[in-house]
Amino acid sequence: MHRSAAIPATALALILAGCGSKAEAPVEQIVVRQPGQPAASAPTAAAPAAGDLVAAGKAAFAVCAACHSVEPGGASGIGPNLHGVVGRAVGTLAGFTYSKAMSGSGITWSEAELQAFLANPSAKVPGTAMAAGQVADAQRRAAIIAYLASLKH
Amino acid sequence: MAKFTINGEAASVDVDPAMPILWVVRERLGLTGTKFGCGAALCGACTVHLDGQPVRSCSTPIAEAEGKAITTIEGVAGPEGELSKVQQAWISEQVPQCGYCQSGQIMAATALLRDNPKPSDADIDAAMAGNICRCGTYVRIRRAIKVAAGLEPAKGAQGVAGGQA
Amino acid sequence: MNDMTKPPRSRAAKWTRRGFIGAGVLTGGALVIGVGMRPGNPVAKLGPVVAGGKGEQLINSWLKIDADNVVTAIVPHCEMGQGAHSALAQMLADELEADWSLVRVMQAPADGNYLVPDTIRAFVAPGTLDAPDWLEPTWNGLFTRIARLADGMITGGSSSVRSTGQHTMRIAGAAARQMLIGAAAQEWGVPAAEITAANSMLSHKASGRSAPFAKFAAAAAEQDMPQTPVLKQPKDYRLMGTDAPRLDIPAKVNGTASFGIDAKVPGETMSYAAVRRVPVPGTRVAKMDASQAKGMPGVLQILNMGDFIAVVADSYWQAQQALNAITAEYTKAESPVRSGADQFARFAAVLDKAGESGGKAVVTRGDAKAALAGAAKRISAEYQAPYLAHAPLEPMNATVRVKDGRCEIWTSTQVPLMARSAAAKALGLSADDVTVHHPLLGGGFGRRLEVDYVVMAARIGQATGFPVKMIWSREEDLQKGLFRCADLSRIAGGLDAQGRLVAYSSVFTQRHDPADACDCAFYDIPNKSIRHAESDLHLPFAAFRSVDHSQQAFFIESFIDEAAHAAARDPLEFRLAMLGQSPRHKAVLEKAAAMAGWGKPLAAGHGRGLALVESFGTIVAEVVEVDMTKGKPRLTNVWCAADPGFAMNPDGFRNQMEGGIVFGLTAALYGEISLKDGAVEQSNFHDYQMVRMDECPAIAVEIINGDHQKLGGAGEPGLPPIAPALANAVFAATGKRIRALPLAKQFV
Incomplete structure (x- = not known):
């Protein structure tokens, strides 16, 4: 007889196997501390040195990478590929469908334009699909732009 | 801190x-x-x-x-729990199914209508395309935004009583 | 259309027994129906469990009334967006004559008193629902026993309204109304027949007396349970068949709705677990390096559980960060499948072996082989559907507290009692020592019929000994979960000289549910051979919204379209000609076609396609208009006509059709879980794409109430027709026939 969706496989197996089997213990259990106990001084990441701005930007870009690829010729995802974006006119990347607001904005991405856009995307380009892409922290913003600017052929 | x-x-x-x-x-x-x-x-x-x-x-x-x-x-609601226009429209148009995405949808729609009180379909598409509804309530979300904007009349009842016990 | 004045096909007595047996007992073949406050009956036992609020009085297992005259329906099914909580309360409230503004709904606890034997019965043996009265106690007893053994508290199969709603909630409401009236008759000293119930009030016209239900709640619970509560005829429906506003919606617009992921363990500091399962099914963690992770902020424990790794921390985010820093090696996979191509090659080998008559016969009618051989024109095609992930927006999660030999669980699940048994087994406890709380589900779609994630959380909680909330990342959900299976189908058809489809032969590799999903019985095709040649799957299976229909409808309705074109007939006319024996199907198809303006001229580059499917008792036809002028499919409109027998809440039903269409559209356009080195390639919503607002077509839905005695479901039937309707529309626009999903991939 076929198996009914109403009686999932795991449950059937369970019924057939009966109950009361032995609990499976962890193979390895590392106990660091108990809940509520204060942590031993946790290491904190040092602020990046000025010279590491591109490196810091690369790290900060991790959030953006969910939508934007950066490798040369990489496929666009939710957002367009950003390799060589600094100096590029908006709406010009082949194969990506821009919002009407973006393609009609007439912007060519300079570092200053990116500054303004990332600080408040909806204010700079009302109706942009990247309304949620704000990078409010000026340091992070500068780092991300420095990183983007480094992505050239 | x-x-x-x-x-x-x-x-x-x-x-x-x-x-x-x-x-x-x-x-x-x-x-x-x-x-x-x-x-x-x-x-x-x-x-x-x-x-x-x-x-x-x-x-x-x-x-x-x-x-x-x-x-x-x-x-989003007022201090006494009075619902915003967007929330009211979400009820009158009976938008949610599972409801899990709807907090985010309402936050996105609220921001859209504040910046653009009479949005076009294209404006709604652009502002809401970042919010997935796995249950597929987009048709109703679109209508509720228009109802909240006063562009379409409300379909259902407002301020419905009842709730989850 | 049926005569709407006839009462529903119920011998009310039968319904009574069936309705209350879930909470009653079967002794020596005789039914003992729970009555009043007699010792040992469910009301006495359940009262403290489900009616603890101020002035609350349980009338029977399924409803209580409080001092403010608020009626609360206690619903045994879960709420995952399909509207079952509200629809079932609506059915109960209508029979009770309650004022909808004074009705609330409560999730029945995960408890053996709230089994749903009729849901199981409707699935396993639907024919028995029409059993003669004298056989009813036997069937009833059998399915109650099965429900007990199988932890039968289940939500699935688009069945809540037509099983529990029809066979339990309506009877509970009608019985409670009679008990309230009986109590008032005693108090007022008037005949019960002269008392009317309306809007949560009882009144006696002659004496001018009236009182709210609440006044008689306690006395009603002392009344004998009516043996034959009288159910309404459709002409008397007051709430049933109306757009009563859903009760769960207000809490879903102000952030107060509580889902499994929102659970808090009372009085405890919460800790959080992030998990990483092995990348390829069946493998194990061979080596774990957590040297970096154990020094990271917030980390409490790191666990190698053999089949997964878990990090427990003060915050879920910290747990996930630390998990990302753990490297691991895994044992070698046994499955030889490394890629999607490997999987489909295995399917093809099985189908090659089955040939034109091999495999297990599912449907045999006439002589398909001979009819094919003698056909004037013969066509054949091969279709394929990929693996899919359910991806409910609430990721898999469960919160557990394992302490002093007991386990308490909070989780979103379609099967709370199965979750309880599975957790008990994994922890070496008895089911009685495990309690499951199941709040709202942030989507189910079949994924939450499985309890793998609950067991994982329980094992973590047992290892730590302190309360833990385990949450899967989206990546875990898409890569390591359970999947809608891939499948391959080969179909051949024969047309006679008049262009009629006289032979139909199909063979495919996957068959789960429903049993008849691979058939299209409503089309009058004289010779049929439908066969199942089973092939193994690399990724583990879980029922997906509409289950087998999600693939079979695409195979069948694409092929019927191909047959129509081969016969040089209009696809609508071709189908209508085969529907002589199926007037309801014909009416639905004609309605959808009329809504769409079928046959009217279209803009250049546009195409229309249609499909007709019956699933879960509901007949649905969908017409798609697609715009191909930009070289890839963009849907402008979907027109949907549906006959669910009778729509209890038409607006809720429409919402489900809309949702089913969008869910199915995501699958049809983009849905694909592919493999690389045996592991899933996709990881999040950037590469497992969903239809979003900007791609959602206009959707129009019309309902035909074709037979109020034969209800169909709502949650799933909207989905199956959309993929073939879209593929057929693309063909109409471009002449390109798409036989492999997902569709958008063919137009890059």
Whole structure:
């Protein structure tokens, strides 16, 4: 007889196997501390040195990478590929469908334009699909732009 | 120590400044109306307002909120719980199914209508395309936005009584 | 259309027994129906469990009334967006004559008193629902026993309204109304027949007396349970068949709705677990390096559980960060499948072996082989559907507290009692020592019929000994979960000289549910051979919204379209000609076609396609208009006509059709879980794409109430027709026939 969706496989197996089997213990259990106990001084990441701005930007870009690829010729995802974006006119990347607001904005991405856009995307380009892409922290913003600017052929 | 306001009240929490707003709000402040869906700013379930701008709280560190105002779904209604126009339209058009994405949808729609009180279909597409509804209530979301904007008459009853016991 | 004045096909007595047996007992073949406050009856036992609020009085297992005259329906099914909580309360409230503004709904606890034997019965043996009265106690007893053994508290199969709603909630409401009236008759000293119930009030016209239900709640619970509560005829429906506003919606617009992921363990500091399962099914963690992770902020414990790794921390985010820093090696996979191509090659080998008559016969009618051989024109095609992930927006999660030999669980699940048994087994406890709380589900779609994630959380909680909330990342959900299976189908058809489809032969590799999903019985095709040649799957299976229909409808309705074109007939006319024996199907198809303006001229580059499917008792036809002028499919409109027998809440039903269409559209356009080195390639919503607002077509839905005695479901039937309707529309626009999903991939 076929198996009914109403009686999932795991449950059937369970019924057939009966109950009361032995609990499976962890193979390895590392106990660091108990809940509520204060942590031993946790290491904190040092602020990046000025010279590491591109490196810091690369790290900060991790959030953006969910939508934007950066490798040369990489496929666009939710957002367009950003390799060589600094100096590029908006709406010009082949194969990506821009919002009407973006393609009609007439912007060519300079570092200053990116500054303004990332600080408040909806204010700079009302109706942009990247309304949620704000990078409010000026340091992070500068780092991300420095990183983007480094992505050239 | 991060200092900000949450739904109008001052708050300060001692957390890693890199911790996303989402987890601060849910775990530290106990406001669970804001949802975790993807962790990568792809689905919009975690949308909150930061100084009025919609942001994906799963990917926005709490450091970004320093000195700013965070508004979550719990802060959309008035002080006596009176529903906003958007929330009322969500009820009159019977929008939600499972409801999990709807906090984010309402936050996105609220920001859209504040900036653009009479949005076109294309405006709605652009503003709402970042919010996934896995149950597929887009047709009703679109209609509810128009109802809230006064562009279409409400279909169902307003201020429906009843609720989850 | 049926005569709407006839009462529903119920011998009310039968319904009574069936309705209450879930909470009653079967002793020595005789039914003992729970009555009043007699010792040992469910009301006495359940009262403290489900009616603890102020002035609350349980009338029977399924409803209580409080001092403010608020009626609360206690619903045994879960709410995952399909509207079952509200629809079932609506059915109960109508029979009770309650004022909808004074009705609330409560999730029945995960408890053996709230089994749903009729849901199981409707699935396993639907024919028995029409059993003669004298056989009813036997069937009833059997399915109650099965429900007990199988932890039968289940939500699935688009069945809540037509099983529990029809066979339990309506009877509970009608019985409670009679008990309230009986209590008032005693108090007022008037005949019960002279008392009327309306809007949560009882009144006696002659004496001018009236009182709210609440006044008689306690006395009603002392009344004998009516043996034959009288159910309404459709002409008397007051709430049933209306757009009563859903009760769960207000809490879903202000952030107060509580889902599994929002659970808090009372009085405890919460800890959070992030998990990483092995990348390829069946493998194990061979080596774990957590040297970096254990020094990271917030980390409490790191666990190698053999089949997964978990990090427990003060915050979920910290747990996930630390998990990302753990490296691991895994044992070698046994499955030889490394890629999607490997999987489909295995399917093809099985189908090659089955040939034109091999495999297990599912449907045999006439002589398909001979009819094919003698056909004037013969066509054949091969279709394929990929693996899919359910991806409910609430990721898999469960919160557990394992302490002093007991386990308490909070989780979103479609099967709370199965979750309880599975957790008990994994922890070496008895089911009685495990309690499951199941709040709202942030989507189910079949994924939450499985309890793998609950067991994982329980094992973590047992290892730590302190309360833990385990949450899967989206990446875990898409890569390591359970999947809608891939499948391959080969179909051949024969047309006679008049262009009629006289032979139909199909063979495919996957068959799960429903049993008849591979058939299209409503089309009058004289010779049929439908066969199942089973092939193994690399990724583990879980029922997906509409289950087998999600693939079979695409195979069948694409092929019927191909047959129509081969016969040089209009696809609508071709189908209508085969529907002589199926008037309801014909009416639905004609309605959808009329809504769409079928046959009217279209803009250049546009195409229309249609499909007709019956699933879960509901007949649905959908017409798609697609715009191909930009070289890839963009849907402008979907027109949907549906006959669910009778729509209890038409607006809720429409919402489900809309949702099913969008869910199915995501699958049809983009849905694909592919493999690389045996592991899933996709990881999040950027590469497992969803239809979003900007791609959502306009959707119009019309309902035909074709037979109020034969209800169909709502949650799933909207989905199956959309993929073939879209593929047929693309063909109409471009002449390109798409036989492999997902569709958008063919137009890059």
